[in-house]
Amino acid sequence: MVKTELKKKMYKMKILLVSFDNSEKAKIGGKHIHQELIKRGWEEGGHSVDIIYPKGNKRLLKKILRKSLQIIKIINPLNYYYYSVTEDRISLESSIRNNLLTLKYDFVSVQDVVAAVAVKNIFDELKIKTPVLLTLHGYFSRESVNYGNFDSAEQTKILNFGMQIEKTAIQFVNGIVTVDTRIKEYVIATFDYQKPIKMICNAIDDSRFFKVDSDTKAMLRSKINLRNEQTILLVARRLVKKNGVIYAAEAIKVLKDSGFLLGRNIKLLIVGRGPEQKEIEEFIINNNLDEWIDVVGIVKHSFIDSYYKSADIILMPSILSDDIEEATSLSMLEGLACGKTVIASAIGGLKEVITDGVNGILVKDKNPTEIADSIKKVILSDKFLFEIEKNAQEYAEKNCKYSQHSDKFLDFVIEKVI
Numbered sequence: 248m249v250k251t252e253l254k255k256k257m258y259k260m261k262i263l264l265v266s267f268d269n270s271e272k273a274k275i276g277g278k279h280i281h282q283e284l285i286k287r288g289w290e291e292g293g294h295s296v297d298i299i300y301p302k303g304n305k306r307l308l309k310k311i312l313r314k315s316l317q318i319i320k321i322i323n324p325l326n327y328y329y330y331s332v333t334e335d336r337i338s339l340e341s342s343i344r345n346n347l348l349t350l351k352y353d354f355v356s357v358q359d360v361v362a363a364v365a366v367k368n369i370f371d372e373l374k375i376k377t378p379v380l381l382t383l384h385g386y387f388s389r390e391s392v393n394y395g396n397f398d399s400a401e402q403t404k405i406l407n408f409g410m411q412i413e414k415t416a417i418q419f420v421n422g423i424v425t426v427d428t429r430i431k432e433y434v435i436a437t438f439d440y441q442k443p444i445k446m447i448c449n450a451i452d453d454s455r456f457f458k459v460d461s462d463t464k465a466m467l468r469s470k471i472n473l474r475n476e477q478t479i480l481l482v483a484r485r486l487v488k489k490n491g492v493i494y495a496a497e498a499i500k501v502l503k504d505s506g507f508l509l510g511r512n513i514k515l516l517i518v519g520r521g522p523e524q525k526e527i528e529e530f531i532i533n534n535n536l537d538e539w540i541d542v543v544g545i546v547k548h549s550f551i552d553s554y555y556k557s558a559d560i561i562l563m564p565s566i567l568s569d570d571i572e573e574a575t576s577l578s579m580l581e582g583l584a585c586g587k588t589v590i591a592s593a594i595g596g597l598k599e600v601i602t603d604g605v606n607g608i609l610v611k612d613k614n615p616t617e618i619a620d621s622i623k624k625v626i627l628s629d630k631f632l633f634e635i636e637k638n639a640q641e642y643a644e645k646n647c648k649y650s651q652h653s654d655k656f657l658d659f660v661i662e663k664v665i
Contacts, residue, residue: 260294260657261351265343265366266358267335269300276485277426277449277577278384280548282358284450288653297346301338325401328391329408332361339365347373354378354660360387363416378664380656381420383430386571387413393569394487394522414438422664424656427574427596443663448575448596450652451584451643455552458586458640468557478513478626481558483551483578484565486521490573491566491592493527497615498564498622500534507623508539515540515562518554555585560625563591566612573597583607584643586636590621606638 264286270279286296343366355377357363363381370376388409392402417423417434422443425431434440459467465475473479484490499515502508517527517540524542531540546554555561561582565573572595579597582589583606591597592612601607608625610617625632 260289260353262289262294262296263299263346263350263352263355264296264358265299265339265355265362267301267339267361268359269302271298271300272302277574278358280452280577281382281384281426281449284452284649285356285653285656288649289657291650292653292657294657297350297352299339299342299346301335302342323401324397325404328397328405332408332412336361336365340369343369344372347375352377354380354665356656357381357416357420359384360413360416363420364412367415367419378421378660379419380660380664381416381423383423383425383434385426385430385574386433389569389571390489393489393571422659424659427572427599429572429595430574443659445659445663447652447655447659448600448646449577449580450649451577451580451647453584453643453648456555456581456584456643458584458636459556464557467553471553471557473514473557474512476512478511478560479558480513480515480560480562480622481518481554481582482515482562482564483518483546483554483581484563486517486519486523486527488523489565489568489571490521490523491564491568491612492517492519492523493530494564494566494613494615494618495562496527496530496536496540498562498618499536499539501615501619502622503534503536503539505619507619511626513539513626516543516554516558517541518543518546518551520545552581552585555581555587558582558585558587560622561587561589562618563589563597564612564615564618565592565594565597567594575600579607580643580647583639584647586640588625588632588635589639590618590625600642605635606642607635 264282266282268278270282286298289296339362347369355366357366357379363379366379388406391405391409397405417438417440423434424445424447425434426449428446431444431446434444468475482492482495484492486492495515528542531537563576563579573592575596579589579591579600589601589607591601591607591609593609594612598609601609603609608621610621
């Protein structure tokens with residue numbers, strides 16, 4: 248470790264960061280925020296970082312055209328998916344080629360398997376041997392199926408297509424960081440991966456996500472039209488199957504049917520959008536839950552901290568879906584950092600961070616009754632709530648700062664990759 252620290256102080260690196268997702272255009276998930284924070288952390292440490300994302304007006308016009316053709320059924324969802332991935336990879340390759348013709352880097356940080364394949368193609372073309380570190384935020388093939396609307400035959404084709412991309416990327420890179428242990432185990436078992444690999448969980452922007460006092464909380468609530476006397480439950484997730492947001496709504500129904508909501512001013516805010524939104528909204532209407540649940544829609548990440556600071560309880564009702572388990576969720580970490588009680592499914596990276604009854608509460612996935620019982624327990628026990636909030640904030644303070652996070656990556660690169 249002493250050797251690593253000396254190297255970091257003496258050697259300021261030039262880093263190229265490449266991603267399939269453009270976090271300059273959208274900040275809607277953990278991967279986007281990770282890219283922004285790790286770049287900031289490296290630059291604050293004196294390192295130089297260039298970024299390459301798919302970009303340009305032509306790319307946007309092509310995406311609009313492909314989506315329009317899909318809507319009017321001239322192009323099917325499978326071909327739309329193929330074209331989207333291929334076009335973005337080609338866009339990345341063009342920018343990577345232009346950079347590497349004139350610039351040299353100490354290492355390349357690729358944020359997904361598509362970016363890794365794009366880098367590989369240009370490295371092969373230009374005969375470049377710069378070390379490449381891959382960060383895996385999830386399961387590319389499985390998530391492509393989980394996020395889409397595909398029939399069984401299309402799902403099989405997408406899995407095969409995605410697995411080939413994963414295999415090519417993982418065989419190419421010099422080292423891998425995963426955001427939870429299960430992804431690490433998946434890489435080793437599925438691809439017989441034997442090069443350096445390390446689990447480093449996600450981090451948060453601790454300059455924005457922190458516990459506030461009651462006066463600040465009341466002021467923030469007034470800005471987003473929430474009453475100070477309300478108990479606010481928050482689910483801030485993309486509305487896809489694996490995030491299980493429907494089970495949070497079902498938990499409210501359990502509370503309503505049991506009579507617990509009578510005389511209590513409780514509101515569940517669902518912040519996000521995605522393919523599951525229609526099902527969730529129909530469930531709310533069909534069960535007369537609109538008094539207790541608001542589907543807020545998308546909120547810019549630059550403003551989302553106001554919702555976390557205003558909330559009392561954060562719900563993470565993720566489920567095992569298409570063999571995907573939630574990784575180290577940014578939403579969970581942001582809730583902890585704001586000193587909130589997080590109720591989360593005991594799966595994936597959620598159970599790696601949360602110790603049940605200590606810095607949060609774990610429940611079985613797909614179990615709205617357990618979610619409802621945990622909500623009741625928190626609301627009815629001030630002492631229990633205070634202890635969990637205190638421990639949650641301490642955990643985030645110790646483990647989740649973005650500057651610590653970026654240093655962990657550099658330690659791994661210096662020790663194992665370069």
